[in-house]
Every structure is written in C-alpha cells, then in structure tokens.
Amino acid sequence: MQKSTKVLAVLGVAALALAGCAAGDGGGGGGIGADDPIRIGASIPVTGPLAPFGPIIEAGYQAAVDDVNAAGGITIDGTEHQVELVILDNETDPNKVTEQARTLVLSDGVVGLLGSVTPGLTIPAANVAELEGVPMVSTLTPNGAWASGNADGWQYAWNLFMDEQQFSDIAYATADTVETNKKVVIFADTEEDGVATGGLWEADAPGKGYEIAYRADNPAGTTDFTNDINAAKSAGAEILLAILAPPDAFALWEQMKALDYVPDLAFCLKCSSTAAFQAVLGETAEATSNVYLANPSDAPEWAEVTARFEAEYGQNVDRSSVLAAYSAARILLDAIAAAGSVDGAAVNDAIAATDQEYPIGHVRFREDHSFPADAATLQWFGDAQLEVFPAGGEADLVTPVTGLQS
Amino acid sequence: MELGVVLAGLLTGGLYATIGLGLSLVFGVMRLVNLAHGELIVVGAYAASLVISWLGVDPFLSLVLVVPVVAALAYPVQRYLLTGLLRRGLEPPLVATFGLSLVISAALTAIAGGDPRKLPSPYSAAGMTLFGQQVRVIDVIGLGIGIVLTVLVYVVMRHTRWGAALRAASTDPATAGTMGINVNAVYAITFAASAAIAAIGGVFIGTAYSFTPTSGMGYILIGFTVVVLGGTGNAFGALIGGLVLGLVQSVGGALLGGQYRDFVIYAFFIVVLAAKPLAERGLEAWRGRAAAVRAEVRA
Numbered sequence: 001m002q003k004s005t006k007v008l009a010v011l012g013v014a015a016l017a018l019a020g021c022a023a024g025d026g027g028g029g030g031g032i033g034a035d036d037p038i039r040i041g042a043s044i045p046v047t048g049p050l051a052p053f054g055p056i057i058e059a060g061y062q063a064a065v066d067d068v069n070a071a072g073g074i075t076i077d078g079t080e081h082q083v084e085l086v087i088l089d090n091e092t093d094p095n096k097v098t099e100q101a102r103t104l105v106l107s108d109g110v111v112g113l114l115g116s117v118t119p120g121l122t123i124p125a126a127n128v129a130e131l132e133g134v135p136m137v138s139t140l141t142p143n144g145a146w147a148s149g150n151a152d153g154w155q156y157a158w159n160l161f162m163d164e165q166q167f168s169d170i171a172y173a174t175a176d177t178v179e180t181n182k183k184v185v186i187f188a189d190t191e192e193d194g195v196a197t198g199g200l201w202e203a204d205a206p207g208k209g210y211e212i213a214y215r216a217d218n219p220a221g222t223t224d225f226t227n228d229i230n231a232a233k234s235a236g237a238e239i240l241l242a243i244l245a246p247p248d249a250f251a252l253w254e255q256m257k258a259l260d261y262v263p264d265l266a267f268c269l270k271c272s273s274t275a276a277f278q279a280v281l282g283e284t285a286e287a288t289s290n291v292y293l294a295n296p297s298d299a300p301e302w303a304e305v306t307a308r309f310e311a312e313y314g315q316n317v318d319r320s321s322v323l324a325a326y327s328a329a330r331i332l333l334d335a336i337a338a339a340g341s342v343d344g345a346a347v348n349d350a351i352a353a354t355d356q357e358y359p360i361g362h363v364r365f366r367e368d369h370s371f372p373a374d375a376a377t378l379q380w381f382g383d384a385q386l387e388v389f390p391a392g393g394e395a396d397l398v399t400p401v402t403g404l405q406s
Numbered sequence: 407m408e409l410g411v412v413l414a415g416l417l418t419g420g421l422y423a424t425i426g427l428g429l430s431l432v433f434g435v436m437r438l439v440n441l442a443h444g445e446l447i448v449v450g451a452y453a454a455s456l457v458i459s460w461l462g463v464d465p466f467l468s469l470v471l472v473v474p475v476v477a478a479l480a481y482p483v484q485r486y487l488l489t490g491l492l493r494r495g496l497e498p499p500l501v502a503t504f505g506l507s508l509v510i511s512a513a514l515t516a517i518a519g520g521d522p523r524k525l526p527s528p529y530s531a532a533g534m535t536l537f538g539q540q541v542r543v544i545d546v547i548g549l550g551i552g553i554v555l556t557v558l559v560y561v562v563m564r565h566t567r568w569g570a571a572l573r574a575a576s577t578d579p580a581t582a583g584t585m586g587i588n589v590n591a592v593y594a595i596t597f598a599a600s601a602a603i604a605a606i607g608g609v610f611i612g613t614a615y616s617f618t619p620t621s622g623m624g625y626i627l628i629g630f631t632v633v634v635l636g637g638t639g640n641a642f643g644a645l646i647g648g649l650v651l652g653l654v655q656s657v658g659g660a661l662l663g664g665q666y667r668d669f670v671i672y673a674f675f676i677v678v679l680a681a682k683p684l685a686e687r688g689l690e691a692w693r694g695r696a697a698a699v700r701a702e703v704r705a
Contacts, residue, residue: 047511047620051520091620190665218664221624223615226414226541227660247522250616258533258542280524280616284531406533 032111032342034079040065040332041086042114043100043125048092049220049245052274053117053140056318058087060325061114063305064333074337083333086110094120101128111342112332114325115139115159118270119192123149126157133344135351137332139324139360142167143370145196153368156348160328160360160371162293164193167243167375168200170291171267172208174377174389175239178399180264183213185237187228187252189220189244193270197243213237220244223251226259233261240266240401250280253404257284262404265289265397267377275318278383285380286403293320294374295387295394299357306359316385317378324373327360410539411660412653417541419652420549421610425625426632427555427644428603434638435576435596436492441503443629444622445510446601450476450608451617452514454525465525465613466547472609473602480601485594492593507622514619525612544614551610552648555603559641572596631675634682 032038042061046054065085073080086108088100097116104110105128113129115122115138122141126149129136136157138146144164150157175182184205188198198217205212213235216228229252232240240263242249249271256262267289271277278285296306296319305326306319313319335350336342355364360373377389379398387393425447432440440446450472457468483506491498524530532543563569574582575592583589611617611625628651636647651671658670 045520047515047520047618049522049618051618051620052522054520216664218659219668222664222667224414224418224656226417226545227411227656228664230408230410230540247616247618247621250522250524251614254531254614255542257531258544259540260533276521280522282526 032076032081036081037084038074038076038081038336038342039084039086039108039110040112040114040329041088041104041108041110042116043088043090043097043104043121044116045092045121046087046089048090049247050092050117050121052246052276053321054089056274056313056321057114057117057140057325058085059312060309060322060327061085061087061329063308063322064326064329067305068330068333068337074333076336076340076342085329090116090121092121094124097121097124098128101125102132105129105132105134110134111344112136112336112347114329114332115141117141119145119149122146122159126150126154129156130154135332135335135344135348137328137351139328140321142193142196143368143372145192147368147370156344158331158351158365158369158371160324160331160363160365160373162291162375163370163372164197164200166372167197167269167291168204170375170377170389171201171241171289172204172210174289174291174397175210175265176208177389177391177397178265180238181236182210182239183235183237184210184239184241185213185232185235185263186215187225187240187242187244188215188217189222189248190217191220191245194220194243197269198241201241210239218244218248220248222248225252225255229256229259229261233259238264241269242267242271243269244271246271246274246276246280249277253281253284253288257404257406260406262400264400266401266404267291272380273317273321275313275316275383278316278380281403284403287379287381287398287401288403289377289379289388289397290317290385291375292317292378292385293324293360294376296320296323296359297357297361301357302359314383316380316383323359327358327363330358331363408660409537411656413537413539413541414545415653415656416649417545417549417652418656419649420545420552421607421614421648422628422632422651423552423645423648424548424555424603424607424610425629426636426648427552427559427641428600428607429626429629430633430636430638430640430644431559431603432597432600433633434640435572436488436593437496438488438492438597439496439500439503440597440600441500441626442506442510442622443503443600443604444624444626445507445514446476446480446604446622447608447611447625448514448617448619448622449479449510450605451523451525451612451621452518452608452619453605454609454612455518455523458525465527465609468525469606469609472605476605477598477602481594481598484597485590488597489590489593507626511619511622518619520618520620522616522618523612524616525609527613530613542614544610548610548614551606552645555606556641556645559599559603563641568592568595631671634675635678 065083073082090096113136117140122138138159146159188194214232272290338350339346376387378385379388386395388397453472454468488499529543571587575589579589632647636643659667
C-alpha cells in the first residue's frame with residue numbers, strides 16, 4: 001500500500017513536471033495541435049486613468065485577428081489555424097502587467113504578445129517577452145522611453161510609434177509659425193513619459209529660440225492646477241506644452257478657462273490622444289493641439305481598413321490609434337504566417353525582416369527594434385482632429401486656443 | 407505667501423471636508439472603517455450621470471433623485487451585512503467593505519465602461535473674482551457644500567431626537583438598546599446618511615473634475631487623512647481637517663513644487679499621527695495639573 005502511494009506520488013510529480021514543460025514549450029514557441037487556435041494576447045488598460053485607450057487598442061487587435069481569420073487563418077505545417085486574441089485588463093497598474101503577461105504566456109499559451117500604451121505599461125510585458133522568448137509587437141509607446149527600458153537592447157520586443165524628439169521638434173516647429181513672445185509653460189506628470197518628454201522640451205527650448213517661463217511637474221491624479229496656472233499667467237507664457245493623463249488634463253483645461261488663461265498655442269500630448277478629450281471637454285477642447293501619428297498610409301491595400309475605422313471613430317486620434325494597434329497585430333500575425341511556425345525565434349526573425357506597407361506607414365524596424373512613424377501637429381475642430389502642420393495639411397493652424405476663451 | 411495659494415487651498419478643502427465628513431460619521435458612530443466610501447462617491451457621480459442623461463437637468467438638481475437612491479441602496483448593506491459583522495470585531499467589516507469596493511468598481515466598469523466621464527454644467531469652467539483673486543465658481547460651490555453639510559450634520563446630531571439616539575448608540579450601544587433605541591436601525595441610517603454625503607461629493611467631483619469606476623481609491627486616501635486630522639464623529643473636525651489638508655497641499659505644492667504635493671500631504675499626515683497622541687497626553691497632563699492647582703487654591 002505504502003509502495004503504491006509512493007509510485008502514485010512519483011507519477012503525480014512527473015505529470016506535473018511534464019505539464020510544466022508543456023506550458024513552457026508552448027510559451028517559448030513550440031508545436032501546435034492540428035485543431036488548436038493560434039493564441040496571441042495583451043495586457044491593456046480597460047480600467048484606470050488610461051482606460052480610454054483600452055477599447056481602442058483591443059478593437060485594433062481584434063480587427064486584425066478577424067481579418068486574418070476571415071482570410072482563412074494562418075497556415076502552419078500545411079494546416080490552417082484560426083487566431084484567438086486573449087485580452088487582460090491591467091487596470092493601468094504597471095505592477096499587474098508583468099503577472100498578466102506571464103499568465104498569457106505560461107497559462108494561456110499565447111505565442112506572441114501585443115503591447116499596451118505608455119512605457120510604464122508596455123515595458124513590463126516586453127521584459128516578460130524577453131524572458132520567455134516570445135515575440136512582442138507594441139505601439140502607442142514613445143520609442144525612446146521604450147528603447148531605454150532594456151539597456152542591453154531588446155531581442156524579442158518591437159515597437160512602432162513616434163520618437164520623443166518628434167514631440168519636441170514638431171511642437172516647436174509649429175510654434176515657429178505663430179507670432180508669440182516665445183515663452184513656454186510645461187505641464188508634465190511624473191510618469192516616465194512625462195519626465196522624458198517634459199525634460200526634452202525644456203532642454204530643446206533654448207536651442208530653438210524659446211524660453212521656459214514656468215514648468216509644472218505634478219503627480220498623475222492631480223486635479224487642482226490653480227497655483228500653476230496663476231504662475232504661468234504671471235510668467236506670461238503664450239505657448240503651453242502639456243503631457244498628462246487624460247483626467248488630469250480635463251481638470252487643467254477647465255481651470256485654465258475659468259482662470260482666464262488663454263495661451264496662443266496649447267499642446268496636450270497623451271491627454272488629447274484619445275477622442276475622450278473632446279467628448280468630455282466639448283467646446284473647451286476647440287483648437288487644442290497635439291503631436292500625434294500623421295494621417296494613415298494611403299496605400300490602396302489598406303484603404304478599406306482605414307475607411308472602416310474612420311466610419312467608426314471619426315477623423316481623429318482614435319482612428320490613428322486603432323490603426324496603429326491594427327498594424328502591430330498584423331505585423332505579428334504576418335510574421336507568424338511568414339515563419340510558418342509558432343516558434344518564438346522563427347517568428348522573431350520574421351518580424352525583423354518586416355519591410356512592408358501597413359496602415360501606420362511603411363514599416364522597417366531600426367536596429368534598436370523600433371519604427372518611427374510619421375508625426376504631425378493635429379488640432380481639434382469639433383469632434384475631428386485635422387493636420388495643421390506641416391504646412392499644406394488639412395486645415396490652417398488656429399490661434400489662440402479658442403476653446404479656452406470665455 | 408500669496409493670497410491666491412491660500413485661497414486655492416481653502417477652496418479645495420471644501421471638497422476634502424465633504425469626503426471626510428461621511429467617513430468620520432460612520433467611524434465615529436460605529437467604529438467602522440468604510441473602505442468602500444470612495445466607491446460610494448463614484449456611484450453618486452454615475453447615478454447623477456444617468457439622471458442627467460434621462461432628464462437633462464443640472465448636476466446639482468439631480469441630487470434630488472441621486473441622494474435618496476444612494477442612501478436607500480446603502481441602508482440594507484449596513485442593516486443586513488455590516489452590522490452583523492461588526493459584532494465579530496473590527497476586521498470582518500473592514501474586509502467586507504474592501505470587498506464591496508471591488509464589487510462596486512467592477513460593476514460600474516461592466517455597466518458604464520472605463521472611459522472618464524464628466525457631468526456637464528455651464529459653471530465648471532466659469533470663473534469669478536474673490537478677494538481680488540480669479541477663482542473657479544465650482545470651487546466656491548464646493549466650499550459652500552462642505553460648510554453647509556458640516557452645519558447640517560452638526561445640527562442634526564446635536565439638536566434632534568435622532569441625533570441624541572445616534573450619540574447614545576455610539577457611546578454605549580448596549581445601554582442604548584435597553585432604553586428602547588433601535589441600534590441596528592440607527593447604524594443603518596447613519597451609513598445611509600454617510601452614503602448620501604458621499605453621493606453629494608460624487609456629484610461635485612463629477613462636475614468639477616472627471617471620474618471613472620476606479621476613481622474612488624484616490625478619494626478615500628484623502629478622506630482618511632481628513633478624518634485623522636479632524637478627529638472622528640465630529641462634524642466641524644472634518645471641516646477643519648479638510649481645510650487644513652487643502653491648505654497644506656496648496657502651500658506645500660507652491661513652496662516645494664507640484665511633484666511633492668502628495669509627499670507633503672502624507673508627510674504631514676504621518677507627523678500628525680505621531681504628534682497627536684503626544685499632544686493629547688500633554689493636554690491631559692496640563693488639565694490634571696490645572697485641576698490640582700485649583701483644588702489646592704480652594705483648600
């Protein structure tokens with residue numbers, strides 16, 4: 001009796017060990033059963049301060065999966081497999097991303113990861129991708145902060161978005177087209193991207209002929225900006241550069257209006273990077289600027305996709321974001337198809353070889369695994385965001401920020 | 407120090423007082439730490455959003471429906487869940503309210519989604535001049551709400567039969583029960599009143615700022631700080647605690663920079679926590695000595 005118990009125990013341990021190996025094999029990229037779907041997954045913010053991005057990212061990823069499935073799925077070893085998308089809500093909590101990315105790889109058996117938004121939520125998942133040898137394609141995360149997330153250089157992680165330098169170059173170049181006193185106020189939050197971009201704006205200002213009249217750094221979640229607005233007013237800053245979480249920016253914009261502070265030009269990065277900015281603020285959002293992805297590729301093969309999203313989201317950042325998410329997912333899925341395998345290394349090699357037009361542009365990754373998409377200055381006009389810089393865009397730049405006028 | 411900085415702090419303090427008042431009431435009467443108070447605030451904001459979308463009324467007019475509905479929802483939670491748990495000690499209701507906060511947050515996300523919302527009003531972006539300073543109209547309304555609620559709670563607690571019953575149930579529930587006071591009902595009404603105050607705070611927050619299903623957590627931290635600063639079960643204590651917190655936050659932010667705003671609040675919170683017992687002991691000792699001296703003089 002005792003002997004049989006021992007045998008059972010040994011068998012049990014062996015079974016568990018094998019199960020563990022199988023899970024690890026699936027995560028790192030091994031074989032796939034004939035009837036199994038190919039799973040890809042992402043940990044994204046469906047709730048919390050960055051919740052406005054969650055449904056947009058998910059819609060882009062899901063649309064890419066649906067389009068691939070509608071075309072017959074992905075063929076691996078002569079068998080067509082449907083693709084399944086697994087989404088987990090990280091509640092805008094970076095601490096949850098690592099755990100969820102590990103769950104996706106080790107429990108859900110995803111063979112590729114997709115990104116979130118902002119470096120804080122994307123980098124933890126990229127670290128899991130590196131550790132588990134699972135390729136990951138992300139977007140909506142500035143390239144510089146993303147690249148600095150791994151000092152040794154990313155092996156399995158890839159990112160397609162804008163460089164922080166574009167935020168600075170384009171914002172100041174846009175300001176050059178307006179007659180101002182060249183005094184700038186910076187409102188940045190203390191998140192990674194706020195610190196990085198705020199620092200870049202401040203460092204670049206003298207070289208571009210601008211003076212930082214006042215800089216307000218506040219933790220995410222700040223709702224009262226009265227003192228900072230009064231200081232910016234006193235300093236006579238006519239150009240406002242902000243990088244804040246959307247709820248903080250809603251408060252800032254309404255308080256600026258109430259306190260009669262109307263800059264000539266006001267950029268709101270990250271904060272006005274979803275249509276929620278205009279939906280919540282209404283007329284107060286009018287003529288607020290943003291440096292964001294330029295209009296999508298006009299390649300005929302993506303015209304239907306662009307039109308589909310434009311019908312759903314309108315002509316604004318949400319359309320650009322959903323197309324960016326769609327592009328990231330398509331790059332991953334196309335790489336799996338090109339590799340003809342779900343093996344992590346093979347898929348990773350296929351991503352590295354990407355040289356193709358996607359809605360976000362013609363994607364060819366740089367050595368640091370990032371792709372810099374074209375950026376432009378967009379301004380809110382009603383519920384649409386139109387390109388106003390570079391010159392010759394869809395509309396002329398409007399000054400001052402009319403939405404802030406009482 | 408500029409007057410504008412002080413004014414901004416005091417105006418924000420009105421909201422903080424409202425947040426702390428409900429928490430203080432429940433803790434003062436039942437020794438219940440309601441970790442779901444932040445979510446009750448958010449429920450108030452969502453309920454107002456619903457009423458506004460139905461009836462198209464002003465956010466503060468929506469309170470006519472929102473306050474009784476939120477209070478009515480809160481009453482059975484205390485009556486049939488938390489009161490029973492309170493008999494088993496302080497931890498079970500603490501865990502239960504934490505669970506409630508998660509449930510409410512998840513339910514709101516499922517029903518309303520995670521997008522930030524705002525209650526539309528013409529005065530949320532309107533300004534006015536106060537003591538020569540440009541301020542937001544909505545912030546002045548917030549301070550007004552904080553003061554009115556404080557006075558209302560004080561009057562009810564001190565000058566009504568229900569207030570007397572509440573104080574009796576709070577001081578000695580067993581004896582209060584033998585005197586014919588329905589302690590369970592008093593507890594439930596207190597919790598409902600606290601939820602109603604939270605809902606009013608929620609409507610104000612929804613009008614002045616924005617809200618999501620997970621906004622409650624930030625407000626409960628503010629509420630606890632107010633309660634610690636102002637003391638429990640004391641309406642004016644919550645008002646003073648709220649105003650002091652707003653002032654410390656505003657002055658601290660102006661002196662050290664906005665990035666230290668939270669640091670200043672919680673450093674102040676820790677200092678008060680550490681110093682309050684010492685100050686109370688010192689005050690007690692001083693009173694003792696004063697009484698002894700008076701007795702000696704009389705002798």
